[in-house]
Amino acid sequence: MKINLQSFIVAIATLLFSAHSSAQIALGFDIQVTDPARLISAMDEYTASQTGQSIPGTAILSQYIANGNSPATHNLAVFYPTVEGMDEAFLRNSLSEDWAKLISELGAASSTVLNVMFEPTGLTNGNSDAVTSDLYASRWLVVDVTDEASFAAEWQKLVDADSADWDVNASLWRIIGRGDATGSHLISYQANNFSTLLSVRNSERPGMASFQRAVNGISSIYSINMVNTVKVWTNQ
Secondary structure (H helix, E strand, O other), X not given: OOOOHHHHHHHHOOOOOOOOOOOOEEEEEEEEEOOHHHHHHHHHHHHHOHHHHHOOEEEEEEEEEXXXXXXXXXXXXXXXXXXXXXXXXXXXXXXXXXXXXXXXXXXXXXXXEEEEEEEEEEEEOOOHHHOOOOOOEEEEEEEEEOOHHHHHHHHHHHHHHOOOOOOOEEEEXXXXXXXXXXXXXXXXXXXOOHHHHOOOOHHHOOOHHHHHHHHOOOEEEEEEEEEEEEEEEEEO
């Protein structure tokens, strides 16, 4: 599914405050990048610009290591502290020459495959301190859920049963804007590297069997992706 490139660039041009832990709403973009160096350079320049410096925030560029037959090569996620903050950033950037230049550069370096809006459910494994590296590894599961309350309760039981020695940050997100894409929720597992992330397989997780039985009739997995962080831009 092709999404208007300008809507993609408007959003990534708003480098809002805080990534996963304190974000109240977020935008995610699957993109097909033809010139990674040019894209990164454009983001670097914008972040250092007067406009970029005036907007606290975080944007995260990740490279897909495994994502099936999707043409997307990268993902760009932008995290906002509030919906009002998102509105303010859109307005500020729409009047900025720095933003206009970013549009031109990113349009030349990439095209959008898919975009979504999502928000935290507030459910995590309480282990955000596990990720200490900016260039961390992630496993993303996009799931269609028909009974959110039941699914969320069972997922919380699953992560609560995981070993305390597994240094992974887990969180559950609700997808609130997806167009005709599939998936109502995103499950994210993050670790400093793939060695840690994959050190515990699903078959070894104590709560996995009961979780699968409990959610079998109310959910289905749409995709499972492995990604590696390329760069994080933060203004605070």
